[in-house]
Amino acid sequence: MRPLHIAVLAAFALAFSFAGRAFAADTFTVAPVTLTDEKAVFATVESVNVVPARARIAGTIAELTVRQGDRVERGQVIGTVGDEKLVLQLRSLDAQIAGLKAQLAQANIDLDRAQRIFKTGAIPKQQLDQAQTNVDVASNSLKAQTGQRAVVEQQLTEGQVLAPSSGRVLTVPVIAGTVVMSGEPLATIAEQDFVLRIRVPERHARFLKVGDPIRLDGEAAGLAESDQGTITLVYPRIEDGRVVADAKVQGLSDYFVGERVRVWVSGGERRSFVVPAAFVTTRFGTDYVTLRLADGKTIDAPVQRGRDAALADIPEGIEILSGIAAGDVLVRP
Numbered sequence: 001m002r003p004l005h006i007a008v009l010a011a012f013a014l015a016f017s018f019a020g021r022a023f024a025a026d027t028f029t030v031a032p033v034t035l036t037d038e039k040a041v042f043a044t045v046e047s048v049n050v051v052p053a054r055a056r057i058a059g060t061i062a063e064l065t066v067r068q069g070d071r072v073e074r075g076q077v078i079g080t081v082g083d084e085k086l087v088l089q090l091r092s093l094d095a096q097i098a099g100l101k102a103q104l105a106q107a108n109i110d111l112d113r114a115q116r117i118f119k120t121g122a123i124p125k126q127q128l129d130q131a132q133t134n135v136d137v138a139s140n141s142l143k144a145q146t147g148q149r150a151v152v153e154q155q156l157t158e159g160q161v162l163a164p165s166s167g168r169v170l171t172v173p174v175i176a177g178t179v180v181m182s183g184e185p186l187a188t189i190a191e192q193d194f195v196l197r198i199r200v201p202e203r204h205a206r207f208l209k210v211g212d213p214i215r216l217d218g219e220a221a222g223l224a225e226s227d228q229g230t231i232t233l234v235y236p237r238i239e240d241g242r243v244v245a246d247a248k249v250q251g252l253s254d255y256f257v258g259e260r261v262r263v264w265v266s267g268g269e270r271r272s273f274v275v276p277a278a279f280v281t282t283r284f285g286t287d288y289v290t291l292r293l294a295d296g297k298t299i300d301a302p303v304q305r306g307r308d309a310a311l312a313d314i315p316e317g318i319e320i321l322s323g324i325a326a327g328d329v330l331v332r333p
Helices: 002-025 084-120 125-157 202-207
Strands: 027-029 032-047 050-054 059-064 077-082 160-162 167-171 185-191 194-201 213-217 228-239 242-249 260-276 281-283 286-292 298-308 317-322 329-331
Touching (some): 032 185, 077 185, 084 125, 194 213, 194 228, 202 242, 202 260
Antiparallel strands (some): 027 329, 059 077, 194 242, 213 228, 228 242, 286 329, 298 317
């Protein structure tokens, strides 16, 4: 009988050992963790740079090839400014150049004749030098007028207004036939590099840092609910009591510049309790956790549930605001 008694005791010990392991796997010890507070704010879709396409000469707009919303490439012609005075100057210069060419041709004939006669000794060296000077003067005058004509031609070419960068046309404040001055914009273009521009109250200035992640509700902007962004720039100047920051988001729509999107940004850190979702039950609208007491008994304790808080070691974590304390042992229900 004694061997049988020993076997029974061994079996009970083994059973208690497995029961103890299963119990340990179904328990969770409450410990405080550091959570990041998040603040919901509205951000706007904006371009990093909005640049004007300016006229380089004064004149009348002869043609506009873009309208609001069009996409343009760097160097693309978006309009033409014409100036009738430049055409008249070009005609005048052409006439002067033609006269200088005739004058140069006559000066070359006179120089050739003077050189032949000088060889016979019929004219002095001074007259030959004068003929050579006349050729040089006519040649230089022709070069000067040709250069002036090139300047006018360049001014005519500058009548073409070019897109300073690739992007989307936001505004076109003029129409064909409008008289514009040199430097006046014909259109404003938003560069293709779009960001979310965030403005938060200045008390949150010390919490915003470059590299911080943001969560966004991108349904209105055509983004996935789980899409996240990263703060790339925090502006050092506070405007109207608000801190301005830029965040980069992949897949951000660039059509509706100025569109508002709700985002959550860091608002500081705090200590709280996070427990696995499997340890929280809800009955009749009240949340409970099962506490193991010092004597081994368990009780259901009501708790106040907070937001979902996924951690590296607790992927399905739930923040508990009240009802538990550090060191409490929770039992899986």
